[in-house]
Amino acid sequence: MSDHNDLNRRGFIGAALGTAAGLGAAGLAATAQAAAPAGQPGNGHTDLSQPPAAGGPPPPGAPGSGGQFSPIRAEVTVRDCEVEGKLPKDLDGGFFATGPDPMYPRLPNNIMFDGEGHVRQFRIKNGRVDYMTRYAKGERYLAQDKAGRSLYPMYRNPLMDDPSVRGKSRATGNTHVINHKGLILALKEDTPPIALDLNTMETVDPIYTFGGQLPSTQPFTAHPKTDSRTGNLLAFGYEAEGFGSDVVSFFEIDKSTSKKLWETKIKVPYVGMIHDYGITDKYVMVFCVPLTIDHEQMKRGGIHWSWDRTQKTYFGVFRRGGDGKDLRWFEGPTRSGTHTMGVFEDGNKLYFDTEITAGNPFPFMPNRDGAPPDFKGAESYLHRISVDLSGKGKVYNIEKLFPMSMPLPRQDDRYNTVPYRYGYGACPDPSVDRRVAGACYARLDLQTKSYKLWNAGTKVSLAEPVFAPKNAKSREGEGYLMGIAYHLDQNLRSDLVILDAEHVEDGPIATVRLPVQASPQVHGLWVRGDLYPKG
Ligand code: V55
Numbered sequence: 463m464s465d466h467n468d469l470n471r472r473g474f475i476g477a478a479l480g481t482a483a484g485l486g487a488a489g490l491a492a493t494a495q496a497a498a499p500a501g502q503p504g505n506g507h508t509d510l511s512q513p514p515a516a517g518g519p520p521p522p523g524a525p526g527s528g529g530q531f532s533p534i535r536a537e538v539t540v541r542d543c544e545v546e547g548k549l550p551k552d553l554d555g556g557f558f559a560t561g562p563d564p565m566y567p568r569l570p571n572n573i574m575f576d577g578e579g580h581v582r583q584f585r586i587k588n589g590r591v592d593y594m595t596r597y598a599k600g601e602r603y604l605a606q607d608k609a610g611r612s613l614y615p616m617y618r619n620p621l622m623d624d625p626s627v628r629g630k631s632r633a634t635g636n637t638h639v640i641n642h643k644g645l646i647l648a649l650k651e652d653t654p655p656i657a658l659d660l661n662t663m664e665t666v667d668p669i670y671t672f673g674g675q676l677p678s679t680q681p682f683t684a685h686p687k688t689d690s691r692t693g694n695l696l697a698f699g700y701e702a703e704g705f706g707s708d709v710v711s712f713f714e715i716d717k718s719t720s721k722k723l724w725e726t727k728i729k730v731p732y733v734g735m736i737h738d739y740g741i742t743d744k745y746v747m748v749f750c751v752p753l754t755i756d757h758e759q760m761k762r763g764g765i766h767w768s769w770d771r772t773q774k775t776y777f778g779v780f781r782r783g784g785d786g787k788d789l790r791w792f793e794g795p796t797r798s799g800t801h802t803m804g805v806f807e808d809g810n811k812l813y814f815d816t817e818i819t820a821g822n823p824f825p826f827m828p829n830r831d832g833a834p835p836d837f838k839g840a841e842s843y844l845h846r847i848s849v850d851l852s853g854k855g856k857v858y859n860i861e862k863l864f865p866m867s868m869p870l871p872r873q874d875d876r877y878n879t880v881p882y883r884y885g886y887g888a889c890p891d892p893s894v895d896r897r898v899a900g901a902c903y904a905r906l907d908l909q910t911k912s913y914k915l916w917n918a919g920t921k922v923s924l925a926e927p928v929f930a931p932k933n934a935k936s937r938e939g940e941g942y943l944m945g946i947a948y949h950l951d952q953n954l955r956s957d958l959v960i961l962d963a964e965h966v967e968d969g970p971i972a973t974v975r976l977p978v979q980a981s982p983q984v985h986g987l988w989v990r991g992d993l994y995p996k997g
C-alpha cells in the first residue's frame with residue numbers, strides 16, 4: 463500500500479482538513495478551520511475512529527472511518543426545529559447544500575470526493591425552520607439501490623465500473639447545488655445535473671439536459687454563475703468531447719426559458735481539473751492547474767487525477783458570446799487554485815480572485831512523482847490574478863489578498879459577474895497559532911483590505927457559509943451569513959448558525975439546533991422564498 467492509500471484509509475480528513483486546512487478541506491464536506499496539534503487526532507497521523515482534536519475537521523462521510531464518522535445514509539426530516547435566539551422575521555427562503563454520502567463503503571484507495579450526493583434543505587419561513595435531506599437519485603444511485611452493492615468503486619474511473627452500468631449516467635450531484643426554474647440542480651463536474659423538486663426534494667430528472675439542449679453526457683461544472691444583470695445561467699464543462707478530451711465547452715442558458723443562448727469550445731494546454739471559473743459582461747476566465755488526468759493510474763484502478771508539479775499554470779481569457787478564437791493564455795508558476803471568490807473587468811484589465819495553494823490542494827490525491835502528501839503546500843490563501851489585455855504580456859500578475867487560509871471563499875451571489883466588495887468564508891483565526899486557533903466565519907472587505915471575524919472556538923468545525931440577502935433589493939452584503947457548525951464534542955451533532963453578515967463579530971443572532979449530525983456539505987446555496995414555485 464502506498465502512503466497515499468494509507469493516508470486515505472486512516473486519516474485523510476484529518477490530514478487534509480485539520481493539519482493542512484487546505485482544499486482537501488473544501489472538498490471534504492466541510493471546512494476550513496483550525497489545525498490539530500501535531501501528534502493528536504485530526505492531524506493526519508491518527509486513526510479517524512478516534513474523536514478529532516479540538517479544532518479538528520468535521521469528518522462527515524469520511525472513508526474507512528468507523529463510528530461517528532460513518533456516512534449519514536438516512537434521509538432525514540425534522541419539522542419545526544428548535545431555535546435559540548431570534549430568527550429574523552424577514553428571513554424567507556431555503557439554505558441548501560450537498561455532499562458525498564456513500565451508499566456503500568468506499569474502497570480503501572478511493573477518496574472522499576466520491577459518494578452519492580445527499581442534498582439538504584433548511585426551509586426558513588414565518589419564524590420557523592424545517593430540515594429535510596434526500597439523496598440526489600441519479601442513475602448511479604438507482605442502479606446501486608437495485609443491485610444492493612457499489613457498482614462504481616473508484617472516483618471518476620469508468621474503467622472500474624461494474625459492466626452492468628456501462629452507458630448509464632455516473633452523476634452523483636455531490637458537489638454543489640443551484641436553483642434553476644424552480645428546481646434544485648445537484649451538480650458534479652463530470653456529468654449533467656440531477657434535478658430535484660425544490661419543495662419535496664424528490665428527484666424529478668436523473669439526467670437534466672435543459673430540455674435536450676445539452677448532450678446527456680455533457681460535463682457540467684459544479685460552479686456555474688448567475689449573470690448579475692440578466693439572471694441567466696452561465697456554465698462550462700471540461701473533458702467536453704468525451705473522457706479525457708482537452709476540449710472545454712462554455713454556454714449560457716436563459717433563466718426562464720432554459721434556451722441555450724450561446725456556446726463555444728476551446729482547447730486547454732493540458733487536461734486537468736477545472737473546478738471553477740470567472741465570467742464578466744465581456745470576458746470568460748479559466749485557470750488551468752496541474753491536477754492532471756492520469757491514465758496509467760486509472761488503469762491500475764486509481765482515481766482520475768494526480769498532481770504534476772512539473773507543469774506551469776495557464777490563465778486563459780476570451781470574449782464572452784464569441785467563437786473563442788481570441789483566446790489568450792497567460793502563464794504562471796506551478797500552483798493550484800480551485801475556487802473563485804469573485805471576478806470583475808475594468809476596461810482592458812481583468813481581475814480574478816481565487817484561493818491559491820503552492821502545491822497539490824488535495825493531499826489525499828496522489829503526487830505523480832510519488833512524493834508524500836504535502837500538507838503545507840495544500841494550504842489555501844486568497845489571491846488576485848490580474849491581466850491587462852491592452853499589453854502584449856504573456857504572464858499573469860498575482861497578489862496575496864488576506865492572511866487566513868480559506869479554501870471555500872464565497873461572495874454575495876448577486877455579484878457573480880460584476881465588481882464586488884465583500885467576501886465570506888470559514889477559516890482558522892489568523893491572529894492565533896494555527897495549532898490552537900478556533901474556527902471562524904469571516905467577512906472580508908476587498909475595498910479596505912480588512913476583515914471581521916466571529917470565532918466559534920476550538921470545539922466546532924464550520925462548513926462553508928452562504929450569504930442570504932435580506933431581500934432581492936438589498937445592497938451588497940446586507941443580509942445574513944449562515945452555515946453549519948459540527949460539534950466535535952457532541953458526536954458531530956450540528957447547528958445552523960445565522961449571523962448578521964454586516965456584523966459577524968457579534969456572533970449568531972439565531973442558532974437552529976438539529977438533534978442529529980447534519981448531512982455532509984461541500985457547497986451550499988441560499989434560495990430566496992420568492993423563487994420557490996407557487997403552491
Ligand atoms: C471538488 C470536489 C469534488 C470534486 C472535485 O472541492 C473538486 C472540490 C466533491 O467532489 O469531484
Ligand code: FE
Binds near residue numbers: 684
Ligand atoms: Fe467547489
